Structures are given as C-alpha cells and as structure tokens.
Amino acid sequence: MNWRSLFDEAAASQHEEQLRERLSEVADRTRRERATRTLMDRLAADWSRIEVVVSSQRVLVGDVGDVGADWFTIRASDRRNWLVPRHAVVQVASQGGRPAGTAPPSLRRMRIGYALRALARGRVAVIVDDVLGRSLTGTIEAVGSDAIDLAVHPVDQPPRHASPANRRVLAIGALSCVGGQAGHL
Numbered sequence: 419m420n421w422r423s424l425f426d427e428a429a430a431s432q433h434e435e436q437l438r439e440r441l442s443e444v445a446d447r448t449r450r451e452r453a454t455r456t457l458m459d460r461l462a463a464d465w466s467r468i469e470v471v472v473s474s475q476r477v478l479v480g481d482v483g484d485v486g487a488d489w490f491t492i493r494a495s496d497r498r499n500w501l502v503p504r505h506a507v508v509q510v511a512s513q514g515g516r517p518a519g520t521a522p523p524s525l526r527r528m529r530i531g532y533a534l535r536a537l538a539r540g541r542v543a544v545i546v547d548d549v550l551g552r553s554l555t556g557t558i559e560a561v562g563s564d565a566i567d568l569a570v571h572p573v574d575q576p577p578r579h580a581s582p583a584n585r586r587v588l589a590i591g592a593l594s595c596v597g598g599q600a601g602h603l
Contacts, residue, residue: 457504457507457510458485458486458487458488458490458504458526461482461485461490461510462482462485462526464512464515465482465510465512465514465515466481466482466514466515467479467480467481467482467512467513467514468480468481468482468492468510468511468512468513469510469511469513470492470502470507470509470510470511471507471508471509471510472502472506472507472508472547472594472595473505473506473507473508473549473594474506474547474548474549474550474551474552474553474594474595475551476547476594476595478492478494478500478502478595479494479495479513480492480493480494480495480500481493483499484525484533485525485526486525486526486527486528486529486530486532486533487525487526487527487528487529487530488503488504488505488529488530489501489502489503489504489529489530489533490502490504491533494597496597498545498597498598498599499597499598499599500595500596500597500598501530501533501534501537501595501596501597501598502595503530503590503593503594503595505591506549506593506594506595530590531561531563531590534558534561534566534590534596535561537558537596537598538557538558538559538560538561538566541557541577542557542558542598542599543555543556543557543571543573543574543575543576543577543598543599544556544557544558544568544573544596544597544598545573545596545597545598546568546588546593546595546596546597547593547594547595547596547597548588548592548593548594549592549593549594550592551594554568554570554586554588555570555571555572555573556568556569556570556571556573556577556584556586557569557571557577558596559585564589564590564591565587565588565589565590566587566588566590566593567585567586567587568585568586568587568588569584569585570584570585570586571584
C-alpha cells in the first residue's frame with residue numbers, strides 16, 4: 419500500500435468538499451441578497467435607461483433620475499420628467515445597465531410626499547394619471563399625508579384661482595404617475 423497516494427487522495431477529497439461548501443455558501447448568500455433587494459435598490463444601482471409600464475397603462479421610456487424610498491423619476495423621451503410611485507409600477511424592462519460610478523443622486527430616505535411637495539412649491543403644471551387610467555392636468559396646491567389637492571387647468575396655461583368645481587383631491591395611493599416639464603422634477 420502506498421501511504422503517500424492515500425494521503426494525497428484524502429487531501430484532494432477534503433479540498434473538493436471544501437470547494438463544494440464554498441460554492442454552496444456563495445449561492446446561498448446570493449439568494450439571500452436577491453431576496454432583500456428592492457426595486458428601488460435595482461433602479462438606483464443597476465439600470466440607467468428603462469421602459470416602465472405603470473398601472474394607468476402609460477408606458478414611459480427614459481433615463482432613471484432620482485430614486486427615493488417609494489418613488490423614482492424618469493427623464494422620458496416625451497421631454498417630460500415623470501414621478502412614479504413604487505406602488506404603480508407594473509413592469510420594468512432595462513434598456514441599458516448603469517456604467518460603474520454613475521448612480522443617480524439618492525434621496526433614498528425621502529418618501530413620495532417629499533417629491534410631491536417640491537412640485538407644489540414650484541407651482542409646476544403637471545399631468546396626473548390615476549391607477550384607473552384617467553388623466554388630469556393642473557397644479558398641485560397642497561400635499562397631505564395621504565392625498566394631494568390639484569387645481570385643474572390646462573397644462574399650457576398658468577393656474578388661475580380655481581373654483582371649487584376645478585379642484586380635485588386625489589389619494590396618493592391612487593396616483594400612477596405625475597409628469598412635469600423637464601427640469602422641474
């Protein structure tokens with residue numbers, strides 16, 4: 419019996435077992451990481467150009483802008499910037515990965531109310547789609563904890579003192595997307 423070959427065989431077997439354990443551990447860690455990664459994480463880190471379908475059935479194609487806790491913006495090919503609540507996303511198709519080191523500015527702790535209040539402060543004329551596919555145009559006048567007040571008017575006209583008949587209260591949970599002029603979102 420050759421003791422040397424027996425020891426070599428045992429060492430090789432032990433090495434193969436250690437390699438299998440490491441590969442299994444890497445696969446398990448990868449599965450755990452994927453399980454905890456959110457859509458917002460992926461938008462902030464992986465994708466630059468996307469096509470997103472929102473609950474109103476509007477399809478937006480463009481570049482990912484800011485990414486918040488429960489919202490993101492997309493600079494769309496229709497020359498508008500769109501604010502998209504996470505709850506309204508139906509599907510996303512990546513049209514290009516993000517080059518290393520070019521992640522968008524992160525507002526990750528900011529919730530959607532932050533972005534809506536910025537639109538209200540700027541008196542930006544917006545297009546608002548709800549989850550049923552209806553669109554309204556106007557200016558966001560106030561943002562509450564769960565709803566916005568919209569003064570309804572044509573997007574290409576300045577807001578006037580809207581009568582009560584031209585005001586709408588929209589639940590934030592029913593917003594599908596909010597579009598504004600490029601540079602204002």
